[in-house]
Amino acid sequence: MKIAIINGPNLNLLGKRETDIYGNQSFETYMQTLQQMFPDISFTYFQSNIEGELVNELQRVGYEFDGIIINPAAYTHTSVAIGDAIAAIKTPVIEVHISNVHAREDFRKLSHVSGKSVGSIFGLGLKGYELAVRWFVSN
Numbered sequence: 001m002k003i004a005i006i007n008g009p010n011l012n013l014l015g016k017r018e019t020d021i022y023g024n025q026s027f028e029t030y031m032q033t034l035q036q037m038f039p040d041i042s043f044t045y046f047q048s049n050i051e052g053e054l055v056n057e058l059q060r061v062g063y064e065f066d067g068i069i070i071n072p073a074a075y076t077h078t079s080v081a082i083g084d085a086i087a088a089i090k091t092p093v094i095e096v097h098i099s100n101v102h103a104r105e106d107f108r109k110l111s112h113v114s115g116k117s118v119g120s121i122f123g124l125g126l127k128g129y130e131l132a133v134r135w136f137v138s139n
């Protein structure tokens with residue numbers, strides 16, 4: 001099984017960035033844990049701070065992968081292009097947010113991604129990515 005994980009802007013700073021909200025762990029470290037938890041899954045991990053690169057990656061992995069887990073970060077709330085890319089591709093997508101976006105500023109309540117995804121997970125920290133993988137494994 002092939003699963004792509006795609007993270008948007010500023011998530012390269014996980015572990016250093018607003019640690020009260022996003023925690024102390026870098027995503028690279030978390031990826032190692034995830035790979036150990038699911039040794040039979042082939043993961044690819046892509047992070048970019050640039051909207052068009054996220055669209056390119058969705059198009060690249062969107063036809064032959066079994067699942068995509070995306071945290072578009074701030075682009076969730078602004079990017080029609082990322083929403084359109086998810087609607088265009090064939091691979092099912094799960095949206096993940098580390099924080100509970102509905103318990104924060106109002107602008108974070110809008111997602112251009114939720115309506116195009118099979119489901120969304122928010123507020124469960126990095127564990128949200130693991131739960132998304134489990135959904136793909138069991139479906």
Ligand code: DQA
Pocket residue numbers: 009010011071072073074075076096097098099100101108
């Ligand atoms: C985030 C929530 C977004 O509102 C924010 O812009 C992020 C991270 C999260 O994982 O909680 O950068 O996607």
